[in-house]
Amino acid sequence: MRLDRPVGILLLLWPTLWALWIAARGVPSIKILLVFMAGVVLMRAAGCIINDWADREWDGHVERTRWRPFPQGQVNSRGAITLFVIVCLLAAALLLLLNPLTAWLAVLGFLLTLIYPFTKRYLHLPQVVLGLAFAWGVPMAFAAQTNHVPKIAWFLFLLTALWTIVYDTEYAMVDRPDDMKIGIKSMAILLGRYDRVTILALQCTVWLGLLYMGIQLALRIDYYVGLLAVALLMGYQHYLIRDRQPARCFRAFLNNQWIGMVIFAGIFLSYWGS
Numbered sequence: 321m322r323l324d325r326p327v328g329i330l331l332l333l334w335p336t337l338w339a340l341w342i343a344a345r346g347v348p349s350i351k352i353l354l355v356f357m358a359g360v361v362l363m364r365a366a367g368c369i370i371n372d373w374a375d376r377e378w379d380g381h382v383e384r385t386r387w388r389p390f391p392q393g394q395v396n397s398r399g400a401i402t403l404f405v406i407v408c409l410l411a412a413a414l415l416l417l418l419n420p421l422t423a424w425l426a427v428l429g430f431l432l433t434l435i436y437p438f439t440k441r442y443l444h445l446p447q448v449v450l451g452l453a454f455a456w457g458v459p460m461a462f463a464a465q466t467n468h469v470p471k472i473a474w475f476l477f478l479l480t481a482l483w484t485i486v487y488d489t490e491y492a493m494v495d496r497p498d499d500m501k502i503g504i505k506s507m508a509i510l511l512g513r514y515d516r517v518t519i520l521a522l523q524c525t526v527w528l529g530l531l532y533m534g535i536q537l538a539l540r541i542d543y544y545v546g547l548l549a550v551a552l553l554m555g556y557q558h559y560l561i562r563d564r565q566p567a568r569c570f571r572a573f574l575n576n577q578w579i580g581m582v583i584f585a586g587i588f589l590s591y592w593g594s
Contacts, residue, residue, distance in 0.1 A: 321365035321407070327577050328368070331487065332454055333360045334580025335480040338587055339461035339473065342537065346591020352464050355414050360457065362411040367433050367453070369404040373397060374437035382498040384566075422463040429456035444510035447488040448481075455480035472536065479529040486522045487576040489515065490561060493569040516561060523554045530583065539590040546586025553579050 322328065336356050340348040372379065372390055380391035389395040408430070415423045432453035439446040455477045462473040485507070492499070492508035493515060499506055511518050527550060534543045553575060560572040 321403070322368040323361075323365065327574055329361055329364050330577045331484070331580060332364050332457065333357065334577070334584050335455060335476070335483075336360055336457035336461050337584050338480075339458040339476060340465060341584070341587050341591060342472070342476070343462045343465035346588070348465060351417065352461075355417050356457070356461060356464070359411055359414050362407050362414070363429070363433060366404055366407045366411065367436070369400055369407065370434065371437040373400045373404070375440075376400075378502055378504060381502045382495055382504075384495055384498075384570075418464050419467055421467060421469075422460050425456070425460045425463055425469075429453065429460065432456060440504050440506065442505070444505045445507060446505065447485045447492065447507045450488050451481035451484035454484040472533065475529070475533060479526050479533070482522050482529075483526045483576070483579075486519055486526070487573050489519055490557065490569050490573040490576075493561065493564060494566045494573070497566075515564075516558065519561070520558060523557075527551060527554065534586075534590075537590075539587065542589035543586035546582045546589075549582045550579050553582070 340353060340356065372388055375385070376390040376397070379385035379388050385391070390400075412426075415426055432449065436446060436449045436453055439449045443449075458477040458480055459469045459473050462469050489507045489511070492506035495504070496506070496508045498504075500509055507518075508515055527547065530547060530550070531544075534547070557572040557575050560568040560575070562568075
């Protein structure tokens with residue numbers, strides 16, 4: 321479940337919190353907030369389990385993943401699938417506390433979670449599928465809070481998906497040499513020497529989209545100060561990946577948790593006291 325590595329939880333949680341705060345104009349339902357926080361932890365755990373199960377024959381050949389439970393012989397397929405089912409049932413139980421629209425959206429999100437691990441075998445765009453899966457909490461949050469999904473929710477969904485593609489491509493740059501040897505596909509391999517410029521273009525698109533969203537929502541100055549910090553963090557990531565060294569690319573990936581936090585802080589402060 322990789323609970324000892326919470327960065328994945330945070331990367332999934334921050335956009336969900338952005339959406340909840342915007343949907344509720346700064347005052348989300350406590351029940352809905354707690355349900356989504358628990359759901360993020362459970363569905364990230366489920367995603368890790370099914371991903372490790374799907375990659376059980378490959379992880380032992382990749383430096384970064386060879387210490388995971390399957391390569392080390394600490395778990396077997398039956399145990400992993402059993403745990404996956406238990407975690408998914410717990411997540412499904414949370415849906416009983418939400419409205420039907422949110423539950424139907426959750427089914428689509430679950431399918432994206434199932435599909436993602438297997439796209440690495442056939443497509444060079446698994447980062448796109450992961451982007452859709454990680455961003456799916458955005459329309460779900462709006463649906464839970466307001467019982468509908470407005471245009472701004474789908475716009476934020478798109479920005480979140482693009483941001484996810486950015487950081488997962490940085491992540492894929494870490495494994496690129498090993499992935500090429502064993503036949504795993506990724507955008508880092510597909511892009512080759514155009515990886516950095518593509519990441520820059522996507523980051524600029526996300527930043528401009530966040531700026532536009534702030535203007536549309538009439539957010540206060542706190543949000544735009546946060547966007548300046550986000551621009552600096554994005555620039556720092558390009559400094560880290562400049563020579564494509566795996567350890568530095570991994571640090572760039574980890575840095576995205578701070579981007580998510582800064583954006584949330586800007587949204588939170590914009591609605592605080594309003």
